[in-house]
Amino acid sequence: MTTAVELKAQGNALFGVKNFAEAEKMYTKAIETSGDDDSKGLAVLYANRAACRLSLKRYMDADGDAKKATNLDPTYAKAYARLATSNDCMGSYDKSKINWQRALDALPKTNLKPAEEVQKAQYEAGLKAASAALTKLENTVLGQDGRTFIVRGEGRMPWDLAAAIVPRLRVQRPTAGSPDLYSSAWVIHGAYEDFMNGVRLMSRIQPREPAGKWAGMLGAITSLTNGILRDSRVMHFPNGDFITNYNKQVSFEAGAYNAWTEGGPEVVIREALARQRKEGWQVTRPALSVTVRAWIMRGIMEGDIYNRHDVAVEFLKNALHVIRTLREHWILESKDDRGIIFEKTFVFGIQRLYLDAIMQSYRDSAGSTEILADLLKESEALIREIDEALRQPRSQDPVDPGFLSSFYIYPKGQAYAMKGFYYNKMSVKGNNDPPAFFCKAAIEYLAAAKCYPEDDEHHPWFLHVALGNMLNARSFPLRETLDVMKRIRVATPKAKEIWERSSLSAAGVWDTLGKVATQEQELRDAVAAGKFTLDACIGIELKD
The missing domain is CATH 1.20.58 (Methane Monooxygenase Hydroxylase; Chain G, domain 1)
Structure with missing residues (x-):
């Protein structure tokens, strides 16, 4: 039987030639083989696997591994550095600043070896960059770039104008040209009603003992995400307390349902399966819903508010990964047991947001053909999935007039537009036939x-x-x-x-x-x- 030491050596060799995916597998086998009595050795394996996952751009999983490493060995400077790096990659500069400092504190104070001198310089540079990024973030006026995010201002907003049109549509008779009274008013009106219901529920948040705990109304995160999945253009600040109240609401609902606030999709999948077997659907379903919906909200905020589109890609991709993986495990379970987040319409809504995040991350990159290829692949997959879903008999449950557009037609339109974006960008990438x-x-x-x-x-x-x-x-x-x-x-x-x-x-x-x-x-x-x-x-x- 191959020992943990041998598996670690194989992982190191693979990492050295930049075969990060295979190196990750070797470190995983080493972790499974290693005994619990060697906490420092296990910490190194988790930190090494975190390095692989950082290189694979699996930042949330890297974050989970780095935290395990620091818990196993609180004196391990490299583990804190990798935790800080994952924090940076996810835009959590407040945590990053703390962990870069912890990395520095874990180094010897005097008589540093040459390698430790290099580490110290790297950690100081990381701390400086994180501090600067945090200062910039704290002094940024949100919503001024005019792209997707809107700060509520004076004047008639799309949802206001739609609200005036919807009553007319309700009494208007369908014609041969518009049998379903096809109008974007239905979509943005429904999205606004869902979103504002979440805002109203969120406004009830109140502090309670002990300090840092909150009490309020459950369901705000569900309503907010339902509105955004209907039409992400509804995202705006109705008041100046939105982000503050939202953060409190996430803390409250995550605590109420024991949702996952740490660790990436690997942790959530493994623990959700175990929790369902042990505690049942009544416990697992709401915890998963809050976790996935919080990731969706984080994705939309990172992309549309802070313009960190690579971070938005990470959160939305992981939300999709958790849903798809668990749906395969629970394919025979009923819709009521699993919950709404496993419905195709819900997934189509996330995919639409994901495509936009990928496209925006391409614009941030130096013309990455890899990102373009991902965009084409995901767009074609979404079109296929929607076409297949539209061919299947659908539930006869009553839906509002904008439902089909929000969760089938608009996502398909977004996918076609992303394919168009792909071909347009490829026309200038040295092809013989632009x-x-x-x-x-x-x-x-x-x-x-x-x-x-x-x-x-x-x-x-x-x-x-x-x-x-x-x-x-x-x-x-x-x-x-x-x-x-x-x-x-x-x-x-x-x-x-x-x-x-x-x-x-x-x-x-x-x-x-x-x-x-x-x-x-x-x-x-x-x-x-x-x-x-x-x-x-x-x-x-x-x-x-």
Whole structure:
């Protein structure tokens, strides 16, 4: 039988050649083989596995391993350093600052060896960087970049405008052209009602003894996440106490349900299976729900508020991993036992957020083709899964008019748009045939636009992005180009009725879309004057 020492040596060799996945397996076997009486040796194995998981970008699992290492050996400087690194990677700079200092404190005070001198310099640099990041975070005014996150301000917000339209939709008779009264008003109105119910529940949070404990109303995190999964554009600060109250609410609900507040997906999966066998569904179901929903909220906040999109990817990816893994274990269990988080619609909502986080992390990267490949893979998977789900008989339980759009059609539209983004970026990555990639991008963005009603801002915007790719491809006849321009012109005022004030509008989308109508008229005049034919494939530069 291979000993723990031998397995560790094999892990070290694999780590040395950067085969982190196989090294992690060896350290795991070494941990399983090692005796509990060797706490310092076990601490080294956990710290080494944490290093592998950091390299594999599994930051939450790395965090759990590093904590085990420091618990086993509180004098182990490297373990604190790896814990601090995982904190940095997840944007927890307050914890990072503490753990970098602990790493320094664990080093000898005098007569440092050359290797320890190097460690000291690294830890001091880590402490300085964490302190600077924390200071910057504490002095950042949130919501000023105008991308996705909105601070509640004066004026009519999309949910306000939708609330005025929904009563009209309720009494309006369906027509052949709109049998289901297809409108984005249903989606954002439903999202807002769920989100604000969470805000109202959250406002009831109160301190109780002992200090640091809270009392309040359960269910706030469920309502907040339900609203965001319906339409993430509903995320905003209704008041200045939102983040403070939210943090208190998470502490309260996590304590009430014994949810997982430490450790990554590996820990949650293992302990959830054990808890269900020992304590049953009534205990396990709410604990899992709060854990997964808190990760979703952390993902949306990291991405849309703090612009740490790689951290958002980590939390959303882990939420999906836990749900998918446990669903396989509990595939024969009933929906009521497992809970809503295991329903396909819930997962589709997370996948939509995950795609956006991946795309934003690509923009933060130096043009990583690996991230682009992940984006394409996840987008194609989501489209397949939704198509398969739509072919299956669905529950006859009554749902609101925006349910199908929120949890099937909009996520599919997002996936098509992400495929379009992929092909557009690939067109400039040294390929021999850029027009072919522009053509594919245009087709995917046109498919994305079809998934949104004309009165959703995404409909004319994705048409506009498709138009830009069509013109770059120079392979679409002018009649098709003019048709897309007309569709933009027709949809823009409808979308503006609801989305006049949104994060997309803050980026100047309405001015951009308005200029398309001018260019459309110029092209139609050119055709009438005989300068072009409708079959001509031309390229023009869109006006900003």
